[in-house]
Amino acid sequence: MIEDSRELPTNEGEADDGRVQNKNIVIDLQPIFTISAFEKNAVDYDRFQYYHLAINEINEKNNYNPLLTISNKSNEGYKDVFENFVLFFNEKIQIQQSSHNYLNRGVFHCLTANYNKSLDDLNRSIELDEKQSIAYFVRANCRYKMLEEIELLAGTNAEISVKIGERNTVVNSLSNEPAALDYKQILEDYEITLFLNPSFFFGYFNRAFIKIRLGEYKSAIEDLNRAIQLEPEFAEAYFNRGLTKIFLDDLEGGALDLSRAGELGIYGAYNIIKRYCN
Incomplete structure (x- = not known):
């Protein structure tokens, strides 16, 4: 099941000749999925979330x-x-230093942008239980969030976008070796996540997102195919696959995917079809 509506961030600039292939269009992909949390008495307790x-x-x-x-x-x-949940799991860990408790505290350190502390907890969680698949998933996300902040501080745009009409230009391509090595670690963590839990479709989605970041578009589509196979109503996967297909000049395939994303709640997808796939 998918919630009724989603925001679609766009940043567009068009050429005057009306040709799709000559338009300089940048459309943000749907972002990665992360582990979050709510209190039972929170206002948003009943708002829709995916289930796994x-x-x-x-x-x-x-x-x-x-x-x-x-x-x-x-x-x-x-x-x-x-932050309150960090304190809560501080007490839990004093009583029991388990993989489960370190994983939980690592999640909340990441959510409060304490990335180094989060990585320490996630590493400890994995040391105590090497089969804790979600710990690898959260660690990959944490590493990505760290890189995202570093890139923002460096003055580069950390948002991942598909630029339609400039196939020879990779948006936000990586040109320095340290960054490429960091992204390799992220992919390795997603790889382990999926090895331990092959049905975890969010892992395929996030890995595809990173592969698009690296310009590995065809491999990214394969991951999105798998995510959709596991969760046929995965609107965000249809959306990102559709944009990637359009980038690769498969306008018909991209339009079909975006149409499905629209049916599942990402209504802004219809605007992309009308403007760039006709």
Whole structure:
């Protein structure tokens, strides 16, 4: 199931001749999915989130407080809640230094942008249980968020976009070796996540997002294919696959994917079809 509407950030500039292939169009992809949480009495407790058994298993161990969720929505406005959960798991870890407790605290350190502390906790979680698939997933996300902030501080745009009409230009391509090595680590963590939990379709989606970041478009489409196979109503996967197909000059295939994304709630996808696929 998909929620009824989503925001579609766009940043567009068009040429005057009306030809799709000559338009300088930049459209942001749907962002990566991250583990987040809500309190049971929070206003947004009942708002829609995707469901996956792996997250539910952690919630059962937490007795559903905190209630972990997975979403690509903004967590703005919840920092105080997340900081309180860090304190909560500080006490839990004093009582029991388990992989589960370190994973939870690592999640909330990441949500409060304490990335180094998050990585320390996630590394410890993995040391205690090498089969803790969600720990690898959160660690990959944490590493990406760190790189995102570094790139913003360096004055580069960390948003991932598809530029339609300039196939020879890779938007936000990586030109320095250290960054490429960091992205390699992120991909390795997603790889382990999917090895341990092959049905975790968010892992395929996020890995595809990073591959697009690296210009590995065909491999990214393969990951999005798998994500959609596992979750046929995965609107964000249809959206990102559609944009990538358009970038690769498959306008018909891209239009079909964007149409499906629109049917599933990303209504801005229809505007892209009308403007650039006709």
